[in-house]
Amino acid sequence: MTLLNLTLLLITFAGFTCLALAMPRHSKHLLQRSLSAQASRLAKITGWALLGTALILATVQWRFSIGSVTWFGWLSLAGVALVFALPRWPWQPVKPQRPARKNAAGKTRIPVAPDPVPAGPAKIAVALTVIALPLTVFAWQLAGSGQKPLLRDDALSGEIGPWTFVIAEKEQAAPDILALDVPLKQFVIRFCERCEGEIRQAFLKVREPRSTTAAGNAFFGRGEEKTVQIPIPVAATLADDLWLTVEGNDGTFHHQPLAIERLSPSLATFIKERP
Numbered sequence: 001m002t003l004l005n006l007t008l009l010l011i012t013f014a015g016f017t018c019l020a021l022a023m024p025r026h027s028k029h030l031l032q033r034s035l036s037a038q039a040s041r042l043a044k045i046t047g048w049a050l051l052g053t054a055l056i057l058a059t060v061q062w063r064f065s066i067g068s069v070t071w072f073g074w075l076s077l078a079g080v081a082l083v084f085a086l087p088r089w090p091w092q093p094v095k096p097q098r099p100a101r102k103n104a105a106g107k108t109r110i111p112v113a114p115d116p117v118p119a120g121p122a123k124i125a126v127a128l129t130v131i132a133l134p135l136t137v138f139a140w141q142l143a144g145s146g147q148k149p150l151l152r153d154d155a156l157s158g159e160i161g162p163w164t165f166v167i168a169e170k171e172q173a174a175p176d177i178l179a180l181d182v183p184l185k186q187f188v189i190r191f192c193e194r195c196e197g198e199i200r201q202a203f204l205k206v207r208e209p210r211s212t213t214a215a216g217n218a219f220f221g222r223g224e225e226k227t228v229q230i231p232i233p234v235a236a237t238l239a240d241d242l243w244l245t246v247e248g249n250d251g252t253f254h255h256q257p258l259a260i261e262r263l264s265p266s267l268a269t270f271i272k273e274r275p
Contacts, residue, residue, distance in 0.1 A: 004057065004061055005070075005074070007057070008054050008057060008058060008070070008071065008074045009074050009077065009078060011050050011051075011053060011054040011057075012050070012051060012054050012071075012074050012075050012077075012078035012079075013078040013081060013082065014050050015046075015047045015048070015049075015050030015051040015054065015078075016047065016051075016078055016079055016082045017030075017047070017082060018043045018044070018046045018047030018050060019043070019044060019047035019048070020082065020086075021035060021040075021043040021047075022035070022040045022041070022043040022044035022047060023040075024040070026086075027040070027043075030086075051075070054071055054074065054075075055067070055068070055071045058070045058071040058074075059071075062151065066148075066151075149168040149169065149170050149171075149188045150166050150167075150168050150188055150190055150225060152168060152172075154168060154169075154172070154265075155167065155168035156168065156258065156262060156263050158256060158258070160244060160246050160254045160255075160256040161246060161248065161252070161254035162198075163191055163192060163195040163198065163199065163246065163254075164191070164192045164195070165189055165190065165191045165192070165195075165244075166189070166190050167187060167188065167189040167190075167244070167258070167263065168187065168188055168263070169185065169186070169187055169188075169263065169264040169266065169267065170186035170187060170188050170227065171186065172265075172266055173266050174266050174267070174269070174270045175232050175267060175270055182231050182232075183231065183232040183270070184229050184230070184231055184232070185229070185230055185232055185264065185267055186227060186228065186229045187204060187227070187228055187230070187242075187263075187264075188225050188226070188227050189202060189204075189219055189225070189226055189227075189228070189244075190224050190225050190226070191224075193224075196224070197249075198248055198249055199246055199247070199248060199249070200247045200248060200249050201218050201219070201246075201247045202218065202219045202226065202228075202244065202245070202246045202247070203215035203216040203217060203218050203219070203228075203244070203245040203246075203247075204216050204217060204219065204228050204230055204242060204243070204244055204245075205217065205230055205242070205243055205245075206230065206231075206232060206233055206236050206240050206241075206242060206243070206260075207233070207236070207240040207241070207243065208240075208241070208243050208255070208257070209243055209245055209255065212245070212247075212253050215243075215245035215247075215253070216228075216230060216243065216245065217229065217230045217231075230242075232267070232270070232271070236271055237271065238259075238260050238261060238268055238271060238272070240260070241257040241258060241259060241260060242257070242258040242259075242260055242263055242264075243255060243256070243257055243258070244256045244257075244258055
């Protein structure tokens with residue numbers, strides 16, 4: 001668990017706790033006393049503010065598509081944790097007892113609470129499913145998001161022309177050698193949101209392109225993240241660099257060298273060790 005994920009869990013748990021304190025019933029449970037109207041209002045505002053802060057942190061780190069799902073996952077986990085923590089709180093609310101009544105014979109009858117009806121297997125299964133489903137989806141999403149190249153620490157952020165980008169090797173491994181013994185390496189790139197409508201195409205290759213018609217292989221993909229697979233020349237060296245070329249909708253071209261050792265240590269090792 002990363003520090004940010006732990007922070008999100010603690011913030012959401014604190015937010016739910018504040019919302020619980022804003023309710024008279026739960027404030028008596030947690031504090032053995034009721035809060036004033038002003039304190040309850042402050043606890044409610046603080047609770048919602050903490051939950052909103054957690055959403056903002058997740059969105060800034062992983063964008064809204066992934067950040068919102070991550071936030072919802074920690075939200076579910078924090079809520080379940082609070083639900084299970086309340087019955088184990090050091091002090092529990094005392095249930096008021098009904099006064100004793102006399103029956104027709106004049107004898108005092110102590111009321112006995114009816115035995116609770118146990119939940120059937122179907123209800124238990126539904127309850128467990130409702131609790132486990134969001135947590136399962138969250139765990140799956142969290143495990144998958146950790147493998148996304150552009151979310152790794154080795155992803156490279158930069159600026160080319162008027163646009164910003166994030167680029168990373170798709171897999172932290174040596175190039176694949178397929179047909180004709182040509183090493184192929186895949187990279188993933190994402191431009192800023194406003195950039196998408198201003199960029200016509202982006203290219204990547206080893207060595208500086210001699211002309212705009214030899215800018216390399218084009219990135220492709222329908223979503224925000226686009227992928228490219230480039231060949232690694234036999235005589236490639238670390239000094240050649242990887243060259244990113246971006247063509248704007250206005251017809252202008254922008255070039256940016258990217259150090260191989262910084263962007264892809266696995267490719268750098270492959271080039272060094274290749275005979």
